Amino acid sequence: MRFGFVYVLIVTVFISCKPSLNLIYFRDLKDLEYTTKIGNRTKPHIQSDDLLGITVSTLSPESNALFNNGVIQSTVKTALVSKDNNEGYLVDENGFINFPVLGLIQVGGLTKEEATQKLTSAIEKFVRKPIVNIRFIDFKISVIGEVNRPSNYTVPTEKINIFQAIALAGDLTPYGKRNNIAIIRENEGVRKVVRINLNNKEVLNSPYFYLQQNDVVYVEPNKSKAAQASLSRSNVQFGVSVALSILSILTVLVRI
Template identity: 45%
Template sequence: MKSVINKRNIIIFILLPLIFSCSRRNLGYFSNYGDEKLLTEDITLKPKQPIIQTGDLLQISVTDANPAAAAPFNRISSNTTSTNSASVNSQEGYLVDENGIIDFPILGRIKIGGQTKAEAKLSLTNLLTNYLGNPMVSIRYLNYRITVLGEVRSPSTFLVPSERINLIEALGMAGDLTIYGKRENIKIINEANGVRTVAQLDLNDKAILDSPYYYLQPNDIVYVEPVTARKDQSSLTRSNISLVLGIISAASLVILNFR
């Protein structure tokens, strides 16, 4: 009788890791959309226009019906033959200083910090009408970037040439979440006008598509927190340990049945 009890205790002890390893996590995105084969809904969220801030590097070009008249208002790179794009951009771009000011040819120091690109474009156009007949201004970010860190396959800082990116696109650029990424707690860290904002989004919930933080702003940081299993692992992941214990459990049951 004692032998039977000991065998039963051994089996229960061995099977416990298997029971805990079977706990399920929701690894899907937008899980509460349901099983509809086709779903159509109005898009109410529009991306916020980025605000020009200290440290932004802008490419500003001026054109006019008279190209010769517009030429003095365009900064010409002194190293146009360089193959290093970062070097070319740093010379062609206008760096916004700590006071939100840029040094513009002929016009001098102009404050554009705190404005959207559209507002800055209008301000420059109004100033240029004193010199040109029909000035047209184009503004682009040269350092529009976002950073994705944490439990993703390829954490990095990414340049965004399109100047528009949402959370899902950013995660895609970083290779998507690993199985250890906590999908219900994605942090978006934004700093603007001396204020830091940390928003938490749940990838399991379709409501993130309407979140004001779904579209990322320049220099945003996306952080994917690891689940507890990832935090607790040392040299082996918990899943690998569970697999090994599962094999041991199965082998032990076979041995006990033959005794």
């Protein structure tokens, strides 16, 4: 037991003495200036349980009142909300919203722009030149693992990159593996896990540089954290062993 304790202690000291290169973002960025083209960002697609803010503007006040009734609607549940709250339309599990006058409209799997065009075309059958605006009310991401403030975060914009997400979570702890960040993403019933390296400047060109709604960012602990946890377990085991030994001695003494 003592040998195991000493071994873990030596490993911990060895790891802690290594250069902390893992703490550096863009470690391979040697030039004073690095320029990269901004590629086309993968636009988020509307998913089940998304809450959409939809407003319709027309030349008719009556039509405006008709198409903007301030109701959270879905094919599953309906709840009245005031104009001061985040009103919107809840996308049901089949990708539908229940929109005034139009009824059930399928928007799941569409981008915001595609859904806007679809609604505009449908509303044009009733009024002239409608202007439709759609936004995500609950664009959420989760950041967990070795960060200072792991949590779910609601983002007021639909454009957030991996570094902005990490900043929301208070940055990585010294034990976080910056070279192996996992991003968990669900899209159309398929769950996918990809890994990116924040130490590499090529992360700026990654299609996963920008996050999508409901993405989960997981930061794994490094070896130093694992050694620390192992050391803690060894201390507990050693303490339990000593306590059992003392208890055995006391039992023998009482019998004598």
